Amino acid sequence: MTGRPGGADGAERAEWRDGWPVVLAAALAYGGGPVLLLTTASVFVRPTAEATGWSTSQVLISPLLTTLFAALSPVAGRLADRFGARRVVAPGLVLYAAVLVVFAVTPVNLAAYYGMAVLMGVFGAVGYLVPINRAVATWFDKGAGKAFGLVGAGGAAAPLLGVPLVAVVVYTFGWKAGYLLLAGFVLVVALPAVLIGLRSRPVAADVVASPGAGARGGTGVRAVLCSYRFWIFALSSLLAYGTTQGFLANMQPIMLDGGFDVALATTATTLITVGVIVGRLGTGALLDAVLRYPVAIGTFTLSALGAVGLANAALLPAVVVIVAAMLVAVSQGAEGDIIAYFMLRDHGRAHFGTLFAAVYVVNAIGGFGGPYLFSLLRDASGSYVSAVSLGAVLFAVAAGLMGLYWATATRRRTATPAVVG
Secondary structure, eight states: OOSOOOOSOHHHHHHHHHHHHHHHHHHHHHHHTTHHHHHTHHHHHHHHHHHHOOOHHHHOOHHHHHHHHHHTHHHHHHHHHHHOHHHHHHHHHHHHHHHHHHHHHSOOOHHHHHHHHHHHHHHHHHTSHHHHHHHHHTTOSTTHHHHHHHHHHHHHHHHHHHHHHHHHHHHHHOHHHHHHHHHHHIIIIIHHHHHHHOOOOOGGGOOOOOTTTTTTSOOSHHHHHTSHHHHHHHHHHHHHHHHHHHHHHHHHHHHHHTTOOHHHHHHHHHHHHHHHHHHHHHHHHHHHHSOHHHHHHHHHHHHHHHHHHHHTGGGSOHHHHHHHHHHHHHHHHHHHHHHHHHHHHHHOSTTHHHHHHHHHHHHHHHHHHHHHHHHHHHHHHSSSHHHHHHHHHHHHHHHHHHHHHHHHHHHHHHHOTTOOO
């Protein structure tokens, strides 16, 4: 497989003619759903700590949520494979919104705080990216990169509205009121989109596999999971995902520690959404147009450079710091596209949901550890400089591992000329 899956030909136009309503519904469902809690999580950190007296590390629940979203993604994917995305995502969103409401209106101690977070993670996983992208994957092959990118852009664009609104509500009415607002996004935006437009392609039509996927003969789930190349890719993804989650969960306090006031930090946290959107849409389009390996390597390298800029925030003008944060956010935007596209192209559609979910399970380690590592380093050192510097190194290692993944693919093609892949 060359990595150039084709352009906007007749086949791709046909895919978009039939599948665009599903992409639109998926983008709204993803953007208005559980991902919005993750993208606004840093806004809650300081107000929650001040209101409760708990430490920065104690109030962080986004690592627990990202871990549960990832760990339960195989269950969500399997349910979507069996019952269809709509029948799985809709009840998950209803239960998730109910937990947000209960969390906001009841007294809470530290044990209840984490207990509610667990329930958010369990029900939110069912309405998260894996079952949503599973529906989209049934409609696209030639235009898969752009389709995944547009879905991700829903999650990326939501903070443009969500972060300022959540910040206003939290700093005006208290941190619990922010969770009521998030429940409103679910019920007004995400749930209607799922009920109206999120549907899987009929099974009889969902038989397309990526070129060359069957040629290797080892495309079954077990064979893929036992291959060293899968684990090279998974480790690269883990490092990039964990690092982006570390930045995402701590971005507002990083800005505050860098000398920004609350208003400017909120503005900067909102503006980095531009970087996420660029990562989503730009990566998706590039994946369809050019060789996919350099796209992933370049994305992680840009974020490493952005992390270097954030590590020197005290020495740089505010506009440069915001641009650096946007470069970090490029990987946050691109990561879901990269996983989905590589799994679809390398292993075909038949096991897409399972393999996509498997990478997210691996990412659960990074999703859980990254934010806590950042906050613990901050608590230990008194600033985020060491955490942000480590983030730059981890992005660079992720890029290097993706280069190794590319090199092993080239070696395989050389050793086995008959195999296209």
